[in-house]
Amino acid sequence: MNIKDVARRAGLPAKTIRYYEEIGLIRPLRQANGYRSFRDSDLHKLSFIGRARSLGFSIEDCRTLLALYEDKGRASADVKALAGTHLERISAKIAELEAMRRTLSGLVDACAGDERPDCPILTGLGGPGCA
Amino acid sequence: MNIKDVARRAGLPAKTIRYYEEIGLIRPLRQANGYRSFRDSDLHKLSFIGRARSLGFSIEDCRTLLALYEDKGRASADVKALAGTHLERISAKIAELEAMRRTLSGLVDACAGDERPDCPILTGLGGPGCA
DNA sequence: GCTTGACCTTCCAGTCACAGGAAACCCCAT
DNA sequence: ATGGGGTTTCCTGTGACTGGAAGGTCAAGC
Secondary structure, three states: OOHHHHHHHHHHHHHHHHHHHHHHOOOOOOOOOOOOOOOOOHHHHHHHHHHHHHHHOHHHHHHHHHHHHHHOOOOHHHHHHHHHHHHHHHHHHHHHHHHHHHHHHHHHHHOOOOOOOOOOOHHHHHHOOOO | OOOOHHHHHHOHHHHHHHHHHHHHOOOOOEOOEEEEOOHHHHHHHHHHHHHHOOOOOOOHHHHHHHHHHHHHOOOHHHHHHHHHHHHHHHHHHHHOOOOOOOOHHHHHHHHOOOOOOOHHHHHHHHHHOOO
């Protein structure tokens, strides 16, 4: 399988797959002409990485998850701990964004949005005690 | 005012303030010895930028907001439009993170988290239709 | 056999908003 | 004179790619 095929099947850009090889997440074989040759196992790993990435796991998390995935003697507690930590990061980020949204939403609602210069948004940013 | 003073008062690292000068957000004066000399107006701008950044506005948004802030003939509609667009970006990001959290939370809940290798999290990432 | 076009390769630069650190200069107090 | 803090510039690194240039490879069509 050449890179474009595996890219299509894994749902990842070819550039990204080359990058994943560069950082050692996958190790595809090479054909005589220098082209990368992807096995089913490579495709499988790439799909795994793609799903983990879409859940927001970092590349280093993906590396660990892949290692656990391939370690048949792993303890599910290790996986759960990693995922749990990530879940907390996600929740913290959501809380942060929601705080932003509340503040900003209040400012936007207070702004007339017409041709006049008076603007509570700018006043809020300029004055103290905004965020 | 030297950089450390303005940094403390604006609540920003000195490094960040130098960076803001480098990209042209602020233009502090210089003393004879080459030290930056910050006026009250510089401090004011830096505080403004700090608040805007804490609401998630990009540096380029901040540049635009600063320009609007200083343009006494602005239309508040312009400010509101910019803030509204950003508000939508925030909401979209929150929705994305909440989708992640739902999926991941389901997987984590299904995982026993003991010393055995069976793990729905890895199965979910390995199989299809996860995220 | 030759061209065309789609594929593939490597390498380099850019993204965003800084942070870390090195080397050197400046100023004040002891 | 020395020490310690402040300041300056410059360079590199971050995460996870993305875009593009320059060039090699392959199969089809004429």
